[in-house]
Amino acid sequence: MKKIKELNTDKKVPMNKNTKILLYVLGGIFAVIAIIAVLIESASSQIIIRNNTDYKLKSVSTYFQDYNDIIGDKMVFEDIEKGQTVKKELDKMDFSYREATLRVAFEFEGQNEELVMFVDAGYFNDDFNGKVKIDFSDTEDGNVLLKVKASGGILPTPNIICDEEYTFSLDEGEIE
Numbered sequence: 467m468k469k470i471k472e473l474n475t476d477k478k479v480p481m482n483k484n485t486k487i488l489l490y491v492l493g494g495i496f497a498v499i500a501i502i503a504v505l506i507e508s509a510s511s512q513i514i515i516r517n518n519t520d521y522k523l524k525s526v527s528t529y530f531q532d533y534n535d536i537i538g539d540k541m542v543f544e545d546i547e548k549g550q551t552v553k554k555e556l557d558k559m560d561f562s563y564r565e566a567t568l569r570v571a572f573e574f575e576g577q578n579e580e581l582v583m584f585v586d587a588g589y590f591n592d593d594f595n596g597k598v599k600i601d602f603s604d605t606e607d608g609n610v611l612l613k614v615k616a617s618g619g620i621l622p623t624p625n626i627i628c629d630e631e632y633t634f635s636l637d638e639g640e641i642e
Contacts, residue, residue, distance in 0.1 A: 503620055511556040511595045517546045518603040519610055521636070522575040526600070530590060532564040558595040566590040568628060570600055570614060577636045587614035588628025594618055598628075610634045 517523050523546035530537040538559055543552050571584035596618035603611045616628035 511558060511597065513541065513554050513556055513598040514600070515543055515546060515552045516599070516601045517548060517550050518601065519574075520548060520604055521577075521610075522547055523602065524573045524575045524577075526570065526572045528568060528570050528598075528600070530559060530561070530566045531569050531586070532561070532566045537561065537564065537566055556595075556598065558593065559590070560593050561590050563591055568598065568614065568616065570612070572602075572612075574610070574636055581637075583634055585612065585614065585630075585632050587630045587632075588616055588626075590616070590626050590628070592618075592623060592625035594626055596626075605633060610636060 513528060515523075515526055524544070526543045526546065527540060528543075529540040538557065541554060543554070546552055567586040567590065568588050569584060569586050571582055573582050594616070596616060598616045599613070601611075601613040601615075603613075605611050610633070612632045612634060614628060614630050614632075616626065618626045
């Protein structure tokens with residue numbers, strides 16, 4: 467008959483020193499990432515317009531619009547020089563499932579007076595408290611490229627989609 471050997475479970479084996487260091491380092495990295503994420507999410511909501519063209523922007527107006535009405539305030543920016551960036555604070559927007567878009571109307575100095583160009587960009591169907599970036603730049607063939615991007619924070623939501631590009635001819639309007 468065999469004797470069953472009893473296991474001694476009272477002894478605690480100390481953790482390896484390298485394992486402790488690794489756990490502390492991973493905890494520190496996680497804490498830094500969490501702090502950065504909170505800072506980015508709590509950053510102020512704003513609209514940023516960049517004019518990286520060879521033309522002066524006479525005016526840019528932006529507002530959110532659903533199928534019936536303008537939502538919130540209309541923002542008008544005037545006389546944006548070549549290479550200039552303009553920023554303005556935005557209030558938190560509650561679209562309450564109204565399926566809104568961001569309308570961007572603009573006019574360059576020296577362009578046809580009757581041709582004020584505009585786009586309806588994006589899809590906003592939830593609370594929005596983020597950044598809107600509107601970038602104007604030149605293309606190789608002498609047209610203007612407009613990029614409209616909105617982000618509600620680090621984590622994307624299917625209820626806010628806005629990352630669009632448009633190409634414009636200053637004589638004819640939108641060409642794409």
